[in-house]
Amino acid sequence: MSDKKTTGIWKVISASSMGTMIEWYDFYIFGSLATLLSTKFFPPDNPTAAFLSTLATFAAGFVVRPFGALFFGRLGDLIGRKYTFMVTLLLMGGATFLIGCVPSYETIGFFAPLLVLVLRLLQGLALGGEYGGAATYVAEHSPTDRRGFFTSWIQTTATLGLFISLIVIYITRHSLSKEDFVDWGWRIPFWVSILMILISYVIRKNMHESPVFTKVKEEGKVSTNPLKESFGNKLNFKFVLLALFGATMGQGVVWYTGQFYAMSFIEKTMSIDKDIADNIMLVSLALGTPFFVLFGWLSDKMSRKWIMM
Template sequence: MANIVQSAKNGAQSLKKVIFASSAGTMIEWYDFYIFGSLGTIVAPKFYASDTELGSIIAWLATFAVGFIVRPFGAIFFGRIGDVVGRKFTFMLTMAIMGLATFTVGILPTKEVLGDFAGIILITLRILQGLALGGEYGGAATYIAEHTPHGRRGFFTSFIQTTATLGMLMSLGVILATRLIVGDDAMNEYGWRIPFIISIFLVGISLWIRLSLRESPMFQKLKDTKTVSKNPLKESFANPYNLKWVALALFGATMGQGVVWYTGQFYALYYLQNIFKVTLLDSNMIMAGAIIVATPLFVFWGWLSDRIGRKKIMMAGMLLAVLTYYPIYGAMAAFAPVDTGQPFLFDYVSYQPVILSFLIFLQILYVTMVYGPIAAFLVELFPTKIRYTSMSLPYHIGNGVFGGLVPIIGLQMIQATGNNYAGLWWPMLIAGVCFVVGSTLLKETNRVDIDDDTASFGAQDKAKAEA
């Protein structure tokens, strides 16, 4: 531990570089991942044939969801590489894969040229994106955490937590700028390709920045002492003591965090555009305003979690989501451009974009509470030699499966029931279950010293059993 503290004292610029390089790269990966979803209403008909507009969107969302579903497989595959070869090599590899896949989407011919093969190729590229993202987050979060001093881990890792939100904001900004420059007609014809194509330049810059980084000191210590795990998958998931905490991380934290994140920052956008009929330009502006105001709160909650603990902040965010989603979306219906004919608590008033942005801000506030502390929380659960693998899987099942399916399950529920609020049932159910499990079974982690592998809860369980 002393070497990390000394590094923080004598090389503050080095720590800043670690955080900047890791966060910038991860933000670009999220940008790549989310331009796909943000352009759904424009691009869906170009790759999928359907009798209805909603049917095309659901087909597009299914392709979008594939990228989430495969993320756990990317977590396993790249997590193993990260625990055997190293953190730096792995998150550079994932970035290269993401960048190439995103660029290829930008130049991919549509169904008018390739027929059904266009959709098949698109799904393949989406799978590659999902696999890459499955390996990126765990590497970046672990890399930053293994550089930071004890007692400030929540604060420093919270910067990596802003990247998903900033990546989405960046995607919205590039889409808006492209639309303003080329115009609506050109945007629908070819302009949608531009945000995908320019990602290759962003990825190139990020790879250049990351090349100058060194391996994390904790992993380097394992390499120097020849104690790197030979089989991190076996040690992570065949070891009952470690597997217990992998399961608790999923059912007590990440699945609830996942549905809250995707409801507040992605599903809300689909509600604005498809249920409440807000124009593409206005909906993106509404989201962007809320995101800009809320983003600093990721760092605030990370900082606060160093002082009062991670668990209570994350659980509070989940509980607030369960209790207030229905009233929030009822209020959104009251201030939408059109009267949906389905009021909840509030009668229809008139179109008020500023109020809509505030209601989105409330949802993103919950996101910052559940997401800001979670990187530090996951890092602190597991020992260094299997940390990348062990933390990546529950994170990406929680986010990729439970969270990533929020839009597709929600829209299918709306279509099946005719109830505009049915789309909220899935995130409310999952967040509620996670709140109960997390509140009763999770332990606080903010005092764990990650430089001491015996301090992880899996190691403690094993030591108690052997004693």
């Protein structure tokens, strides 16, 4: 791989990763503040029910992610990866900013959890399109013998997004009095995301369409009905199910149990101070993140299947 091509791929990875990391930050800020949000957007008379309702609202974003992947994947095939990136970025940033603006349950009653649920669904749709699109975009710029290594950088963005969300919350909480943070300061991490989104938008505006997509489009080989080809063809449908249940579902369960359930368990069940709980998560994330790149690199040397196994 020439120096010019290497420089080009790192620019692609940087631009893609930054935007995806910010979208994960937006998505995870809700989970990182779940304990506090349960007291803001849900009836206060039953704290346990309020907390479970907050987790259910958080989970709603995951339910719609596959639909976001399908919708924005189709949009990416029609108008290109770059412009789809812009749409998902702005949708995610707008939804996150507005969550920080929703009045509390005490102010508007049941409209509070309803509005938050709608915004969480929009976040899920945006992330479903963003994450798959970013991985595809980087893969289409990568040489086949180093595709695992280069796309592995996209996989680190989820961890970095959670990492940054915890840091922003930590800084905000320690910059205000405890009363101010609980009263209104918790909104600041949601509002901060709009600045990150604008920076990422400016960077991504200068990105070029992927060479693979450009070539396919010029040759007129862009799929006219990708959903039918994916789900209507028996062989293709088998690979869809294999990817969903064999490759990603188990990984998803391990990831979210290890991060968010662990965070909830440390705070709620073990009653450990929030600062200590966040420090535990920050250290574990810092130690674990480099292994995404290591195993991505190994997958180029060995086989994807055996790494996943």
